[in-house]
Amino acid sequence: MEDTGSGLDYGTRPDRLFGDIVSADRFFVRSHVDTPVIDADSWSLYIQGDGARQPVSLTYEDLRTGFPLTSIVRTIECAGNRRVQFGREVGQAFEGTQWGRTAIGTAEWTGVRLRDVLEVAGIATDACEVVPESLDAIRARRPLPLAKALADDTIVAWAMNGEELPPDHGFPARLVVSGWLGAASIKWLGRIDVATHHVEVPWNTIDYVMIGPGYPAEGDQARGPAITEPALSSLVELPWPAHLCHGPQIIRGRAFAGEARVTAVDYQIDDHAWQRATITSSGEPGLWARWQFRWDARPGEHVLRVRASDDRGRIQPDSTPWNQLGYMHESVLAHPISVTASP
Structure with missing residues (x-):
């Protein structure tokens, strides 16, 4: 894990990614405050509000045994991922967790569909938003449009990679909102x-919003538009900077497009022409795509650039427009690689 220096947040090193799924002990941790200690036997999930026909309280056992089971493999990424690289690009340090390329991971999440849970309370015809709330010290909340809350792949999860949720990842239950920012x-x-x-x-008005020129505020209190999907991005499964021996290599990485599908990944070595990498996994909406290419590495100093494309026609750009909080960095990164003539 990579320590960001906050005492709460730890990232997943790209060079320690092996399979499609990241193990729980290597999955990035993002917390605003200390992880709460929660007893599942006394825990309850309360559903209420003027858009619910009746208030409902569900126990841990109710959640695990009272609804159809579902499992999804989905990628979660913090909107502040690559904040350090963004700062270097624009020549300033942004406040907030100092993420490198490490605030992203994929897991198999098991639980029940949020819509099945909401149906117990009954959804009023004029309901428009669903607001989940955490049990940590700050009671984090992030509203969802009703359509997103009712989506097939928005779930209340109690298991991660076939095991009970670890405390740092939301035990006893967490929401998994496919293709949206981790918050x-x-x-x-x-x-x-x-x-x-x-x-x-606060989590859709003053934080996790885009603040700056070109980002008009939305709502009465908002400082900018609320972030939904993370930026289109790619990463290389090598340390930064990377050190390789000369000779044939297979370079691997991941690309993520939020609710869109990754359709292509291209790479460039130094100033040579862009070439197409091979995508080796589906890269469906809400899930990163794995890619690879072969490179006959020659001794010397090199720069690798990788850019992803998606089914909306988006292509990673060379630069990212500035915003005050350093969110949504999507630029093509110049990855330094030093190749030696001998081991």
């Missing part, structure tokens, strides 16, 4: 409000 996948879930009006909270 939407509320951990340590304790309450869900169903609302008939737009809800403004």
